[in-house]
Amino acid sequence: MNEIEVFRKYVKESGLRNTPEREVIIEEIFLTHDHFDVDTLYLCLKNKKCSISKASIYRTIPLLIESGLIKEVFFEDGHMHYEHVLGHEHHCHFRCLGCGKIIEFKEDEVMDIEKKCSESYGFEVTGHKLELFGYCRECLKKEGKDRKVSTIDRVDVD
Amino acid sequence: MNEIEVFRKYVKESGLRNTPEREVIIEEIFLTHDHFDVDTLYLCLKNKKCSISKASIYRTIPLLIESGLIKEVFFEDGHMHYEHVLGHEHHCHFRCLGCGKIIEFKEDEVMDIEKKCSESYGFEVTGHKLELFGYCRECLKKEGKDRKVSTIDRVDVD
DNA sequence: ATTATTATTGAGAATCTATTGCAATAATAA
DNA sequence: TTATTATTGCAATAGATTCTCAATAATAAT
Ligand SMILES: [Mn+2]
Ligand SMILES: [Mn+2]
Ligand SMILES: [Zn+2]
Ligand SMILES: [Zn+2]
Numbered sequence: 001m002n003e004i005e006v007f008r009k010y011v012k013e014s015g016l017r018n019t020p021e022r023e024v025i026i027e028e029i030f031l032t033h034d035h036f037d038v039d040t041l042y043l044c045l046k047n048k049k050c051s052i053s054k055a056s057i058y059r060t061i062p063l064l065i066e067s068g069l070i071k072e073v074f075f076e077d078g079h080m081h082y083e084h085v086l087g088h089e090h091h092c093h094f095r096c097l098g099c100g101k102i103i104e105f106k107e108d109e110v111m112d113i114e115k116k117c118s119e120s121y122g123f124e125v126t127g128h129k130l131e132l133f134g135y136c137r138e139c140l141k142k143e144g145k146d147r148k149v150s151t152i153d154r155v156d157v158d
Numbered sequence: 159m160n161e162i163e164v165f166r167k168y169v170k171e172s173g174l175r176n177t178p179e180r181e182v183i184i185e186e187i188f189l190t191h192d193h194f195d196v197d198t199l200y201l202c203l204k205n206k207k208c209s210i211s212k213a214s215i216y217r218t219i220p221l222l223i224e225s226g227l228i229k230e231v232f233f234e235d236g237h238m239h240y241e242h243v244l245g246h247e248h249h250c251h252f253r254c255l256g257c258g259k260i261i262e263f264k265e266d267e268v269m270d271i272e273k274k275c276s277e278s279y280g281f282e283v284t285g286h287k288l289e290l291f292g293y294c295r296e297c298l299k300k301e302g303k304d305r306k307v308s309t310i311d312r313v314d315v316d
Numbered sequence: 317a318t319t320a321t322t323a324t325t326g327a328g329a330a331t332c333t334a335t336t337g338c339a340a341t342a343a344t345a346a
Numbered sequence: 347t348t349a350t351t352a353t354t355g356c357a358a359t360a361g362a363t364t365c366t367c368a369a370t371a372a373t374a375a376t
Contacts, residue, residue, distance in 0.1 A: 017323055017372050053326045058363060075233040079362060094281060105279065109271050114290060117263060122295040123252055129289045132272060137280040175343050175352055211355045216334060237333060
């Protein structure tokens with residue numbers, strides 16, 4: 001089931017109505033794997049001549065979250081940033097405090113924490129959000145700082 | 159060094175000036191361990207007759223973050239929520255999607271992830287934010303759901 | 317197909333959060 | 347005590363999101 005089919009199913013089951021505007025929004029969001037915010041999405045569609053009002057975009061976002069197509073990633077510069085979920089493996093985010101860059105990385109150990117938390121507190125954990133802060137390799141080089149822990153030059157994990 | 163002393167030191171070293179307004183804000187923030195937002199802080203001080211303008215509160219928040227006294231915790235209901243840091247052990251947050259409750263818990267394993275991330279990518283990791291989502295014990299009981307993983311009734315961890 | 321029902325749209329107004337300009341005030345240094 | 351200038355409070359502003367409402371169109375019923 002692709003993103004459009006998922007949304008159609010969700011819409012039907014929720015007693016809502018599907019519209020071309022919503023499908024255009026979904027298609028644009030799933031075109032790239034980048035993080036996005038309402039304004040860039042709005043301008044992007046405007047440039048492609050398939051302009052959709054901001055109100056409709058704002059009204060569609062909660063539906064896309066509810067249907068599991070997108071999720072909130074981080075709040076920055078006064079507004080929320082999102083990413084699509086379907087077909088995009090779960091990952092964490094590293095934010096460089098030097099250059100502002102966001103770097104994605106995969107990390108399974110958080111699942112252990114989830115499990116431990118379930119067992120210990122009786123929670124049902126359905127998801128998580130992990131963000132690391134610090135300085136990226138480029139910023140460390142630029143400032144001539146040394147990395148704290150290691151000097152190995154690997155990029156692969158797991 | 160308590161929070162006021164830390165702030166005085168920070169202010170001096172940064173070439174800023176300390177003011178009674180700022181100390182009132184800090185004292186209020188360190189009165190309880192609760193999460194807070196600008197508006198509740200403002201109203202709280204207003205009720206205590208030590209009213210301080212919202213502009214000053216907004217202008218003080220970045221200084222408190224910079225000096226390491228508070229940090230951002232989560233963005234909810236259209237605005238940021240904070241907590242004080244000094245004298246408050248680092249912890250993660252579990253958010254119940256049922257009742258909205260935020261539950262704090264301690265978790266050391268994230269440090270391993272930080273370390274692994276440093277070593278693998280050459281980042282200098284200075285901090286993290288981990289949030290788990292799901293349903294708390296009370297909400298699970300209310301809905302008659304069963305917990306996924308365990309039925310043990312412990313609350314202590316580590 | 318036609319009609320009825322009502323969710324959705326777009327435009328702009330309204331609301332809410334956060335920032336900024338400015339004159340008065342007050343913290344620090346000389 | 348005086349000079350310097352950061353800070354304050356207030357009001358204006360900017361920016362993000364929600365809301366109002368009339369027109370439109372998706373779905374269900376006929
Ligand atoms: Mn991402
Ligand atoms: Mn907390
Ligand atoms: Zn960087
Ligand atoms: Zn709950």
